[in-house]
Amino acid sequence: MPTAANWFLYMLRTPTGMLYTGITTDVQRRLGQHQSGKGAKSLRGKGELQLAFQCPAGDRSLASKLEIKVKKLSKAQKELLVRNAPECLENYLGLAESGK
Numbered sequence: 396m397p398t399a400a401n402w403f404l405y406m407l408r409t410p411t412g413m414l415y416t417g418i419t420t421d422v423q424r425r426l427g428q429h430q431s432g433k434g435a436k437s438l439r440g441k442g443e444l445q446l447a448f449q450c451p452a453g454d455r456s457l458a459s460k461l462e463i464k465v466k467k468l469s470k471a472q473k474e475l476l477v478r479n480a481p482e483c484l485e486n487y488l489g490l491a492e493s494g495k
Contacts, residue, residue: 402458404465404484406448406477409441414473416465418458422449448477450484457485464488 405422407415407429415438419425428434430444438444452458461484468476481487 400454402452402455403449404452404458404461405446406465406473407438407444408447409438410443411441413441414447414470414477415444416462416473418452418455418462422446448480450481452484457490460490461485461488464490 402418402420403422404416404418405425407417407426409415415429415435417425417435425434426444426446429438432439452461465473465476465484465488476487479487
């Protein structure tokens with residue numbers, strides 16, 4: 396059973412360059428599910444998926460808040476996030492000082 400604070404935010408890249416954002420307690424398991432067609436419907440039939448980004452995201456509640464924040468970013472902002480690969484996504488997205 397996962398502990399409260401071991402959630403991860405991840406981003407997958409499709410062959411067309413689309414970035415998909417999700418949260419999980421096991422990134423490799425989730426990538427396998429997406430790849431085999433058992434993940435998000437939006438990724439089915441999109442071809443080989445690549446893990447573009449992953450980072451610790453705290454507990455389920457914080458991970459969900461981070462996921463929503465990332466999903467609202469523009470494509471350019473998401474690409475910058477992937478390139479920068481911040482250690483603390485909470486600080487990077489400004490959630491820490493805003494009180495979440």
